[in-house]
Amino acid sequence: MSRNQSSISISGTILITSLVINTLIIRSAYLNPTYYWWLIISMPLLGIIIFNIIQKKHAILRNYPLLGYLRYIFESIRPEIRQYFFESDADGKPFNRRQRSIVYQRAKNVKQTVAFGMQTDPTQVGYEWMVHSIYPVHIKNKSPRVLVGNKQCRQPYNASILNIGAMSFGALSKTAIESLNAGAQLGGFAHNTGEGGISPYHLIGGDLIWQIGTGYFGCRNHVGNFDADLFRKNASNPKVKMIELKLSQGAKPGHGGILPAAKNTPEIASIRNVPVNTTIVSPPAHTAFSDAKGLIYFLETLRQLSRGKPVGFKICIGSKQEFIDICQQMKLTGIVPDFITIDGAEGGTGAAPLEFTDHVGMPLMEALSFVSTTLTKMGLKKHIRLIAAGKIITGFDILKVISLGADICYSARG
Numbered sequence: 473m474s475r476n477q478s479s480i481s482i483s484g485t486i487l488i489t490s491l492v493i494n495t496l497i498i499r500s501a502y503l504n505p506t507y508y509w510w511l512i513i514s515m516p517l518l519g520i521i522i523f524n525i526i527q528k529k530h531a532i533l534r535n536y537p538l539l540g541y542l543r544y545i546f547e548s549i550r551p552e553i554r555q556y557f558f559e560s561d562a563d564g565k566p567f568n569r570r571q572r573s574i575v576y577q578r579a580k581n582v583k584q585t586v587a588f589g590m591q592t593d594p595t596q597v598g599y600e601w602m603v604h605s606i607y608p609v610h611i612k613n614k615s616p617r618v619l620v621g622n623k624q625c626r627q628p629y630n631a632s633i634l635n636i637g638a639m640s641f642g643a644l645s646k647t648a649i650e651s652l653n654a655g656a657q658l659g660g661f662a663h664n665t666g667e668g669g670i671s672p673y674h675l676i677g678g679d680l681i682w683q684i685g686t687g688y689f690g691c692r693n694h695v696g697n698f699d700a701d702l703f704r705k706n707a708s709n710p711k712v713k714m715i716e717l718k719l720s721q722g723a724k725p726g727h728g729g730i731l732p733a734a735k736n737t738p739e740i741a742s743i744r745n746v747p748v749n750t751t752i753v754s755p756p757a758h759t760a761f762s763d764a765k766g767l768i769y770f771l772e773t774l775r776q777l778s779r780g781k782p783v784g785f786k787i788c789i790g791s792k793q794e795f796i797d798i799c800q801q802m803k804l805t806g807i808v809p810d811f812i813t814i815d816g817a818e819g820g821t822g823a824a825p826l827e828f829t830d831h832v833g834m835p836l837m838e839a840l841s842f843v844s845t846t847l848t849k850m851g852l853k854k855h856i857r858l859i860a861a862g863k864i865i866t867g868f869d870i871l872k873v874i875s876l877g878a879d880i881c882y883s884a885r886g
């Protein structure tokens with residue numbers, strides 16, 4: 473018997489059995505009317521069975537018209553079952569339980585220590601450790617800051633070494649954006665707006681890094697291109713301390729994005745300067761420039777329009793040559809950005825196709841090492857601050873990227 477025939481016979485058997493049961497119940501009800509109550513259960517079940525046997529969308533329900541639902545129920549609680557009962561402390565992606573716990577504990581300012589010692593396996597390939605010294609350094613400056621802004625910048629910004637990474641209002645709720653911004657003010661660090669523009673919830677008091685993506689939200693004209701006047705106006709906000717031009721993002725390099733019409737509410741439309749209730753596409757590439765030279769001149773335009781605020785770009789490294797070309801243009805034109813943000817391929821996003829999240833772009837450690845070495849070789853490192861993003865949540869993560877050449881870090885999901 474073929475597989476198809478056997479599944480038809482299973483569902484057929486179930487249908488016949490349930491018809492027989494219902495007939496028996498109806499017959500019994502003639503003798504004893506209390507049996508009619510059973511029909512309240514058996515008739516809808518018969519209806520579900522007939523419906524599932526006829527439908528052609530779900531193969532499992534067609535073959536197993538009742539039991540098939542168990543599969544959907546178990547699948548829906550699979551993440552919780554795994555997380556609460558089976559996941560070890562070192563399991564879990566993108567952050568394991570130990571990492572998540574330390575974030576919760578530190579956010580709540582409760583117990584931040586672990587008992588009994590190392591839980592990772594030091595013999596495992598990829599195990600990372602730090603060198604300590606028997607002569608501890610006495611750090612005078614308890615809250616170290618990094619000055620961002622080279623000689624071409626007129627309003628340098630004294631940044632914290634850890635800041636809030638880009639996540640737009642739209643990807644996050646207004647409460648989340650308000651909380652992050654209030655946190656930035658309390659902690660004395662900066663809050664990256666994400667490419668969705670500056671919302672009122674970003675203006676609670678924390679310093680802002682205004683990010684501009686290919687959609688130019690907050691500085692776009694009616695056809696979606698860069699609008700210099702609007703940029704000048706928003707960049708002059710005293711809360712905007714730096715301008716970050718987004719070229720690519722680790723989780724989806726070259727993908728762009730879509731704001732669906734349903735999500736394009738009057739509030740979001742006014743923040744992003746787009747027509748309400750329409751689908752807005754952020755293209756994969758910028759329209760303001762199309763090559764390395766154009767990028768460098770565009771950065772200079774942003775610097776001038778913002779009256780000399782620090783400008784930089786965010787990139788997930790793909791082709792090394794493309795990055796080298798940008799550096800060469802810096803040398804040729806003499807225009808040097810104040811910072812470069814390196815986002816690792818392991819970075820997060822609101823939404824992206826799996827192929828992009830899992831397989832496109834260079835991971836953070838390789839990218840940082842390449843960028844830092846390239847800038848040093850070309851004599852540019854001393855003029856440009858390197859910002860690192862990609863699963864940075866603990867002090868060890870910060871030291872790791874600093875040792876590879878970063879000056880400053882972002883943490884978004886953390």
Ligand SMILES: Cc1cc2nc3c(=O)[nH]c(=O)nc-3n(C[C@H](O)[C@H](O)[C@H](O)COP(=O)(O)O)c2cc1C
Nearest residue numbers: 637638639666667819820821822862863883884885
């Ligand atoms: C919900 C969400 C929204 C994001 N939105 C943006 C964005 O608007 N612009 C951007 O450059 N990166 C965006 N990112 C990527 C983060 O800024 C960051 O680069 C990446 O997640 C790596 O940092 P993390 O590991 O600390 O999260 C977003 C990430 C998440 C999780």
